[in-house]
Amino acid sequence: MTVTQLIFPFAPPTTEPQPIEDSCKEALLWALSQDLGFHDEDSSYASHTFHSFPAKFPPQLPRLFIQTLTRAGDVVLDPMAGSGTTVVEAFLAGRQAIGFDIDPLALLLTQVKVTPIDYDETKRIGHHVIGEASRAAKENAVQLMEFFGSQRDDKTREFIDYWFARETQVELMALLREIRTVADDATRSFLLLAFSSIIITKSGGVSLARDLGHTRPHRAKVIYAPSGALLEGKSFVETGTPNLQHHIKMLRSPVEEFAKRLRKNLDGINELGPGSNHAQVRLGNAQAMPLPDGTVDLIVTSPPYASNAIDYMRAHKFSLVWLGYPVEELSQRRRDYIGGEAIVEAQFEQLAPYTEAIVQQIAQLDARKGQVVRRYYSEMTRTFREMYRVLKPGRAAIIVVGTSIIRNKDIEVGACLADIARSIGFEVPQISVRGLDRDRRMMPAGNHVNRESQIQQRMHEEYVLGLWKPE
Known part of the structure; x- marks a missing residue:
């Protein structure tokens, strides 16, 4: 059976990918060549609408890669699970879904979204x-x-x-x-x-x-x-x-x-189907995951923006204080999130050459911001290193990321993450760009265009990196 038959029982694509058993890389390239915008698609099914969450990608995005690059029973990982979109889609597709996060609200949200109840x-x-x-x-x-x-x-x-x-x-x-x-x-x-x-x-x-x-x-x-x-x-x-x-x-x-x-x-409960042991949602840091080497068939994730551009904890603490978390504890957790601005105890890595050059350019404009960007790319270096370790050879990782504007300069997140991935051993066969609906990928930034807004400067598109671990 071809990948086309597995994915598209109702509306086959115009170009048929290679069967997954023949070439996973060919299937990856095919999936990356599709229209990844998913405009006008309905994302309000199953448990996807249980709770608002900043910067959610449409469920059709992870679904495309899950159904193209894995079979039933394969392990699908999101090391920064966030709203749990990848985990839910893997669960619905009959894969073994694993999600890690350090945000307590993200953990609650993802766990509930994949737990069928009466x-x-x-x-x-x-x-x-x-x-x-x-x-x-x-x-x-x-x-x-x-x-x-x-x-x-x-x-x-x-x-x-x-x-x-x-x-x-x-x-x-x-x-x-x-x-x-x-x-x-x-x-x-x-x-x-x-x-x-x-x-x-x-x-x-x-x-x-x-x-x-x-x-x-x-x-x-x-x-x-x-x-x-x-x-x-x-x-x-x-x-x-x-x-x-x-x-x-x-x-x-x-x-x-x-x-x-x-x-x-x-209303969303019945769409989850019967109970299943396919989903594991656990407290865990993407930079040091408690998983054995070479055990994951596919990674689909969306890292945070650099420099706290989307400050998850600033919003999440509004409900977490009611769930028993003291404000001070939440403030401390916020410092530990990837993309945070605290640099006093940051652990810096030797960065890939192009990434180092971007960091140096930011540092010349603002020394402290340069260190913040260095922290972000150091954290992503450790995260990619972990992804490479847990991924099986001949398998892919999909990274969905938006760029950030710091001191009026694009820090080129897509290019830098590709640079980091290559330095670790990944191949980067393709980087796709997906256009964003203003009111979908990110929580709305207003109905009017504001050229001075850093959020609006980057919210019109984001990058989808296909990383390949050689066999």
Whole structure:
């Protein structure tokens, strides 16, 4: 059977790839030559819509490479799992999916997305949680505030008080208390993810953040209650502050938002199919993975941007503080993420020649930023070294990455990562470019083009590197 027959039972491509058993490299080149934009494709199936996450690629992208370059039962790895898109697609395709991440929200999200649970029982438990939380929020508000307040340190309480209105806090506490009573681990995690998803959304959810989806949130200056009453910011309304609509937040009931999200996420459960042991989601660093040598058939991943251009933790901590993580601990975790800006304890590698030249150019413009870029490429060197180690000979790694603009200079992420990969031993038979829909690959950066925005300068395209480990 040809790869074409395996992948495209409904709409065969115009050019047929070589059978995978004859030449995996030929199949890789064929896949990289396809239109990788996937514009107008529906990505809202199965569990892909369970929770917002910055910079998700469309599920059709990993699906293409999984179905082209692997067979049923093969091992597919995403060493920086993020939103779990690769892991979900490998799971749905009957592969053995492995995902690592160091972000606690990414781990929760990915695990829930590949854990089939009983629809009717989860619905029953969810409705019970909603009913009990609604009652508790009305009858026990003071007790809830006192109990949860006593469990948090001063900095975490200050963070919550700044970003969440008191009435919002009460309902969130009531929901969380009820969810924690659920005995079944999988059901409880499913409900916790729904809880998180009403906080982290493209519009800021139930918090007072106006633009949480950009991972650079600011607090609303004008706040209205669900009833329409003005709670805060009267002076801004009276003075007619320019662009006032960008500073307004209408409070939403967390219990009502949770009920909506529960219904939506329940719809995706049945599409996961029966229970399976094909997916492993584990805490792990892509720079040192706990996997034996030569055991992975395919890697599909999307590394973070350099220099914290997309600051995952800045958004994720809005829900993680509710899940029991202190603000200080989350700040420390943020420093450990690939692409971070902390350089005091950074471990630098000897970089490949072209990459070193790019780093030197940035360093001439800004010495500290040069070190930040050096850290990023050092981390990616260690990550690629690990990918090469765990990948079987004659197999491929797909790297989907956007570039970064630092001090008005493109740091040429695609070219530099290819340079690093070659220095480790990979072949790089092709680098493809995929165009981006402004509102899909990255959380929206606004409806208007801003030439000064670093996000918008790079958000129109990204690179898909095909790396090949020689046999």
